[in-house]
Amino acid sequence: MIPPPPGLTVADLDEAVRYAAASIGYVTDPHPEHPDGWPIAWGDPNKALDVRPITLTGDGTVTDAMVAGYLAKYSTKGTEVTGHSSRRLDPSIIRLYADPNGTHTERLVQAAWDLGEHWESLRRWAHMLGFGGHFLTKARRYSVTFAALRDARVIYRRTEAHKARTTTKTALTVKTTLTPKQP
DSSP, X not given: OOOOOTTOOHHHHHHHHHHXXXXXXXXXXXXXXXXXXXXXXXXXXXXOOOOOOEESSSOSSEEHHHHHHHHHHHHTOOSGGGTOOOSOOOTTTHHHHOOTTSOHHHHHHHHHHHHTTTOHHHHHTGGGTTOOSOSSXXXXXXXXXXXXXXXXXXXHHHHHHHHHHHHXXXXXXXXXXXXXXXX
């Protein structure tokens, strides 16, 4: 991992995040349901922004483990609540999920399908709104790899399974030992 430039502090990062959140925004093109377009910004400008430093030592209010858990929770949520299906779409069912005048999700599916006339991969991934890659970027030098996570999960599961077998054997042994003798 590359260290930050000398002199860069947590306060500098806090200020940069607050500045970006306050100054970066976009308004979409007009739509029949929203003639002025939809504003897209980082949160509600009328609410306080909650910026907290992340510690790697586990002694701050927000630790790296807490952030990993939060990201895992929200990055694996499904899209079913939006009425969208996660299965691949084909010409026989595309009209069930795509509509150029429909909901935001239906418009995104339609756009991916239409653009797929020129780029085949977009049509293949229309059910994912045209995105066929990983939902999460990762780099060996910066973060943990999926292979390392899989290996850790295998070790954890095997350890837990071994504990369960050992506990069961111990319980059976104790139960057998406590059986009263018959006269």
